[in-house]
Amino acid sequence: MTKFYALLLSLLLLLAAHGLKAQTLAEKTKGLQKFEGFFPFYWDEKGGRILLEIDKLDQEILYVSSLPHGVGSNDLGLDRGQIGQTRIVKFVRSGPKILLLQPNYDFRAVSPNPDERKSVEQAFAQSVIWGFKAEAREGNRVLVDLTPFLLRDSHQLGDKLEELKQGSYKAEESRSAVFLPNTKGFPQNVEFEAMVTLVGKAKGREISSVTPDPSALTVHLHHSFIQLPDSNYQPRAFDPRAGFYANEFADYATPINQPLMQRQLVRHRLRKQNPAAAVSEAVEPLVYYLDRGAPEPVRSALLEGAAWWNQAFEAAGYRNAFQVKLLPEDADPMDIRYNVIQWVHRSTRGWSYGASIVDPRTGEIIKGQVSLGSLRVRQDYLIAEGLLQPYGDDGQPTNPAMLQIAVARLRQLAAHEVGHTLGLYHNYAASPQERASVMDYPMPRILLRPDGSIDLSQAYAAGIGSWDKRAILYGYQDFGSAAAEKTALSAIMRQTLAEGFAFMADADARAAGGAHPTAHLWDDGANAADELNRVLDVRGQLLARFSEKALAPGQPMALLEEVLVPIYLLQRYQVEAAAKQVGGLYYTYALKGDGQIITKLVPPAEQWKAVEALLRTISPRELGLPEELLAKIPPRPVNYGRSRETFPSRTGLTFDALGAAESAAVTTLEFLLNPQRAARLADYHARHPEQPGLSAVLDKLLAATWRARPEIGPAGELQRLVQQLTLRQLLTLAATPTAPSGVRATALLKIEELKTQLQKTQKSAKNESQRAAALLALRTIGQFEENPGKFEPAPALTMPDGAPIGSDGCGVW
Structure with a gap:
């Protein structure tokens, strides 16, 4: 009997050892659909899984989560196309575990000295945002099941809904699945998308008004793993007078007599083919793509208004450096390769906005993403009806200015939001300077004719503003060398101030x-009190x-x-x-x-x-x-x-x-x-x-x-x-x-x-x-x-x- 148990134990140990033998990637992925790209990955149709092949251990990459299918309520702020947090991450291995680690780029040492860099890295916490178990290993290549990572609430929808008193929601895996049509591989990025259902008990009116079943909120969540840009981009020092957003970090390698906090302009990479030429083609132009879902006449207005920015780049010495095109039919708006202008629907009118995916190391914009609320044009049309009282006895509108004013506002809206994705702040001091910037909020200019009728011929400005041209000149002019840049930027700013511009x-x-x-929103005129009296007269x-x-x-x-x-x-x-x-x-x-x-x-x-x-x-x-x-x-x-x-x-x-x-x-x-x-x-x-x-x-x-x-x-x-x-x-x-x-x-x-x-x-x-x-x-x-x-x-x-x-x-x- 003792020999029998000993034999049985040996057999079990042998079987266990055979079962623990690591499978190769080829064995583990046999029969699965393979997608080539920045990271190869496999689709397991039977298991409904994505298996990611990690062949870049310890290499920093960019990870971006986003919301391609939103909730549809401006009050909740969870819109289609919303970009989440942009993070630098890397996959690191420890035995059978693969950790997705986010280094802390808010605190760093920009120094060639590795010990100096290490001292800062060790001084501040990092974040492991997910852990995987290796499914298979071959040398420096590992295979992990990415599916649980994709099916989680990566956009923190549950937390946001709870903060807004809409209810308590959590992602439920049984009602969630990979969305394969938008799961794709490209040479410099891989894109994954999942249909994620959050379940809970609705408490708020807003969530109940936009969901067929408020106890089950289904959205799409998107994940991008992106190759970081090369080191050829030259960051540009931030100037608070220039109108650009700043990329900020603490650099502990700076000399004691220099500021610890470093600030860089947030901007796209743009270079002239010939920096010495007064006017030159760009090495690679900036191209923005318009959502094909925008109907006419909206589509034409958005294409035209967004393209106004080429006027500013021409003033900075570029030829055809900024272009706006219709999004190709087979393109995915969430693909990192496309700067996109999206036409977003909601149940209530709300804000439009321009966001960007930015390299946290340098401030370089990698992708611009504009979201335009579709209901705003209806509100402009409503305002035009009140201003023009257009409906005669036959019931037909008698004034074509109604549509003209709505479309004119759309042009401005497109230009404004694209401006944010070029790196520009709002400039609320522009209206007293005769509408110097599309980055201000424009109040329609309503004039009275001598007979008391309404004149809307100047309701909205057309074209890019004079301040905008100065801002683009500062942010995007190519000076040929870093040595020439500081002096040239100083001269540009002196001229901007000399011309009386304010930001x-x-x-x-x-x-x-x-x-x-x-500094006001939605104002007009050189003097606020005078304009208030004028508006009251018109009213x-x-x-x-x-x-x-x-x-x-x-x-x-x-x-x-x-x-x-x-x-x-x-x-x-x-x-x-x-x-x-x-x-x-x-x-x-x-x-x-x-x-x-x-x-x-x-x-x-x-x-x-x-x-x-x-x-x-x-x-x-x-x-x-x-x-x-x-x-x-x-x-x-x-x-x-x-x-x-x-x-x-x-x-x-x-x-x-x-x-x-x-x-x-x-x-x-x-x-x-x-x-x-x-x-x-x-x-x-x-x-x-x-x-x-x-x-x-x-x-x-x-x-x-x-x-x-x-x-x-x-x-x-x-x-x-x-x-x-x-x-x-x-x-x-x-x-x-x-x-x-x-x-x-x-x-x-x-x-x-x-x-x-x-x-x-x-x-x-x-x-x-x-x-x-x-x-x-x-x-x-x-x-x-x-x-x-x-x-x-x-x-x-x-x-x-x-x-x-x-x-x-x-x-x-």
Whole structure:
């Protein structure tokens, strides 16, 4: 018996040893479909697996994940074509394990000394983003099952949906599979795609509105392994005045007397065939490909607008260096070899944007990817209907400018987003320089003819801007040698500044309490206050003639509200621009010794002009709507419910004219009494008594609202509404804990003065509505006085969605 067990044990060990014998790659992949490419890989049809042959162990490559099939909601921000994180990785082997390791390129030593490089590598953490088990090995070649890596939630969709309170989702392998049609091999890259299903319990309205079954969210996830560019690219030093994005890293090999942080321009590789020539062909032109899914006339507009950039490259001495073509029928938009302009559909209108895949080592752009929201052209058409009132008695549009303005905006949109993929920031200081850049957000220029009719002939600029040409010259001019580059770039920048160009980016334009008087989104004109008054004049003419001629025949009359929204709120962005004049500070991204103005306070006269223009926006005359128009907007018919594109309402099913006024007025007041703006008013006045002080601005506001002559009728209702909103914002300012004590003290003083006035009004006013308004205000002040730290005023109605006005920030727009 003992011999039998010994024999059995020997047999089992022999069988086990035979089973553990490593198979060759040929044996393991016998009968499988092979794909040649940067990495060879195999398709196991029976097992539904991708087996990756790794023949480049320890070699750094680029790994990019992306979302070729999106979710379809702008609110969720998970759009078709969205590029995920770009990482440098390498496959490393340890026994049977193959690790996908991401080195830490944020901290490095750019040095020929290997010990110096190693000291930095060992000082900072790296990341292993996946682990594989070798299926077969031959020398330095290993075979791994890539499938679990492909079927994971590589885009962190579950985390993002949970953050957005849409539910808890996780990838489920049983409902996920490799998507072979978009799994391809090329000499410098391999592309893999999977259909991945995330399962969970939906909690949010947005995810439920765009998914057939909200408990099962199926998308496509794409993975690219890419050969890193060669070492012939010459990085270009970043300059904050040039308008380009920066590739940043800490270089611990820099001498002590030089900056640790290194910054390089983010840009494509572009060289002249003859750098010494004034005009030369490019060694390899930049080619962008347009999504074939874009219909006409959209397609032609996008091709034309994107191609505007060739004007800038021509100005930099290149001939035909920037080209735009239709994407070949057999091309995969996610293929790294193609710079792509995609036409993206969503259930709601939203931002368009331009993104890039960038080499983290150098800042070189490897692929540009533009995503254009398809609904923005419909919003532009809607705005045109409100501006032109085109529908006559026969029901046919009488003005071809409707389509012309929508298409003109599409050209600008294409140029703008392509600009981001060339490495350019937004430039929000371009509009006062007569539309110097397509990288600004353009407000349509609406002019009035002498007879009061609308002129849209200059609605949008055509062609690339003068600032854009200077930026491309700085970023892409070929100087022939690194030695000549520094001097030449300095000369280009001196000339740019001498020509009066300015560049201001997102942080300076988007802040609600922003101070820069010319850095704005969606503004126009050289002076924000003057333009606000002009826009109000235009708006007044538009509202006076607004009618059912804005509606196509057969449309429910209630839809007149949708067309009314952008017209009634035509001033919304210029309000923000004018508010930045108040307590404003002009400044530049000045470098020491470059001769630019570093800081300069906005002159008092300009600030007071802005205050007057802002107060005009909350006057009953500007907030009221014609009775004839109100009579033409009935409650919504069945299946035409309210949306975020319509005005909020406190009147139930009926159109709320006071609600529309409230949403407009509160926006002005929030900008004017922004705590940061109030702090600057107090500070600048203390340092320079000629500057407007917070107390004086509040007195001006109260004089225009609570201390103004009482109105009667509808104007009186609007006046009392604005009075309550003014008090609400004043109390909010006084209760803001982050506001300086002097600001809160001044606000409290004005509240106390107003309280005294209200007590008199309540006792002596003959008009019941005035006494009632005074009583409500006193009760509100009383609530504040009981516990200022916990005071929360009644929330005001907000404006319908605006930004993106017919689009959809940024680098993105």
